[in-house]
Amino acid sequence: MPYPIYQLDAFTDQLFSGNPAAVMPLQEDLPDDILLALAAENNLSETAFITPLPADQDADFSIRWFTPATEVPLCGHATLASAWVIFNLLEWPEDSVSFQSKSGRLGVSKGADGWLTLDFPNLPYQEQPTPQAIRDALADAPEQAWFVPSDTNYMIVLADEAAVKAAEPDLRTLKTLGNQGLIITAPGQDCDFVSRYFAPGAGVDEDPVTGSIHSVLVPYWAEKLGKNRLDARQVSRRGGTLRCELKGNRVAIAGQAVLFMEGTVELP
Structure with a gap:
C-alpha cells in the first residue's frame, strides 16, 4: 500500500x-x-x-x-x-x-x-552540578549544568560563540548518561544566543537545528538578557536561524x- x-x-x-x-x-x-x-x-x-x-x-x-x-x-x-x-x-x-x-x-x-x-x-529546568560524564566528554564544560526533566536533556553554558563552534564532545561518553542529549549554548556575536545539540542517547550524534531545545533556551536567555524577543542561531555545520519569543508559559519559535x-x- x-x-x-x-x-x-x-x-x-x-x-x-x-x-x-x-x-x-x-x-x-x-x-x-x-x-x-x-x-x-x-x-x-x-x-x-x-x-x-x-x-x-x-x-x-x-x-x-x-x-x-x-x-x-x-x-x-x-x-x-x-x-x-x-x-x-x-x-x-x-x-x-x-x-x-x-x-x-x-x-x-x-x-x-x-x-x-x-x-x-516553556519547559522547566533545574540547576545542578554538571555530571561527570559531561565533564569527561567535554574538557571545558562548566561546573554547573541545567537538567530538563520533561525530556532528560542537560544544558551547559559556555563562554562565547567560538567555544560552542569549537566543541567536540566525546559522543560515546555522553551516551553513558543514559539521557536524550546535551545542549551547549553561549551568547551570540550577531544574534542573541547560539547553540548546538548532541543526542547520542536518541540515536542522533548532532542534530543540525533543534526547535524543541528552544523551549528551554528561550526562557533561559530571556531572563539573562532581560528581553522576551530573541534571535537565535544553531551553529552546526548546516546551521539554522530561529526567531523566538517568550510568552509566559509558552514559547514562540x-x-x-x-x-x-x-x-x-x-x-x-
Whole structure:
C-alpha cells in the first residue's frame, strides 16, 4: 500500500542547510514497530507522522516523532516541516493548524512573510552540578549544568560563540548518561544566543537545528538578557536561524522550510 512521504529542510530558506525532516501523512495510525522501522529507513534525525483527527477533538492532527532509534516527546523542526506540508501540499484552508502530541497541544501559524511560528511549551529546568560524564566528554564544560526533566536533556553554558563552534564532545561518553542529549549554548556575536545539540542517547550524534531545545533556551536567555524577543542561531555545520519569543508559559519559535523531495513509501 502506498503512503506519501515528503522530505524538507527546516529552519532555513535554502536547500542543503537547516535540518532535514521526513513527514508522512497517514489516514490512520500504524503500529509503533512500523513507525520506528520507517524512521530508521529514512535515517534522518526525525520523521514525523501526522494523522487527521475527528472534528470533535481539540486539535486538527495528531503528531508523533521518531529518530532512527526511538520515539521522542517533542520535536520542533519536524513539526515545522509537517505544518509546511499541510499548508502547501494538503490544501489546508486556514493560516493555522494544531497538533495533539505527547507534549500536549501544539500550534503552528503562517505569517504573511512565509515564516511559520510554533507555539511550544516553556519547559522547566533545574540547576545542578554538571555530571561527570559531561565533564569527561567535554574538557571545558562548566561546573554547573541545567537538567530538563520533561525530556532528560542537560544544558551547559559556555563562554562565547567560538567555544560552542569549537566543541567536540566525546559522543560515546555522553551516551553513558543514559539521557536524550546535551545542549551547549553561549551568547551570540550577531544574534542573541547560539547553540548546538548532541543526542547520542536518541540515536542522533548532532542534530543540525533543534526547535524543541528552544523551549528551554528561550526562557533561559530571556531572563539573562532581560528581553522576551530573541534571535537565535544553531551553529552546526548546516546551521539554522530561529526567531523566538517568550510568552509566559509558552514559547514562540519561528522559522522557514523548503521542500527537498516527495514520493511514496510502499508497505506490504
